[in-house]
Amino acid sequence: DTAVSQTPKYLVTQMGNDKSIKCEQNLGHDTMYWYKQDSKKFLKIMFSYNNKELIINETVPNRFSPKSPDKAHLNLHINSLELGDSAVYFCASSQGRSGMAFFGQGTRLTVV
């Protein structure tokens, strides 16, 4: 009955690799997000996607690309991984742009 699910939960990979994190929500929400939480536990929004409209945070490198095959999925693809990409990535969804957001459990990415 998980509302927002992310896979994998842990991801360890070498620098330079390309990886994807998947996110699915079964809440029927129309808006999904990706957040990054760094080692200091500081959360930053990366992307939001509302009814096929992608809002890109300008501070996110273009190595990060979200892909939304449908309203219930928003995957995050990362090219040429760097050490600084190591963080916990959270997916979230909400109904409407101002609705209460429900978060996934997070994906801990470690780049070595």
Add this chain to the structure above:
Amino acid sequence: KNQVEQSPQSLIILEGKNCTLQCNYTVSPFSNLRWYKQDTGRGPVSLTIMTFSENTKSNRRYTATLDADTKQSSLHITASQLSDSASYICVVSAGYQKVTFGTGTKLQVIP
């Protein structure tokens, strides 16, 4: 520059006691303010959302207040329980794209 500052950074209280967490922001134009609870190793969970016209909102033992004039919010936890131990994050939105997170207050409730 949009900023959200929370205090204290960390807090330890005895089970059953009340506590209040503070959030000051400089985000403009203000859209809404949210409080989240994040347990260690888990995703944040929404506690409250407040818009400009709301100055108090409660969710069980959590009561959030908002003073849009002074740009301050507080989260009051009543009769704390061990399960309240978590990080509490204040998030302020300026429109849709500009979402600013506070660095959180780490609360530890001890028996």
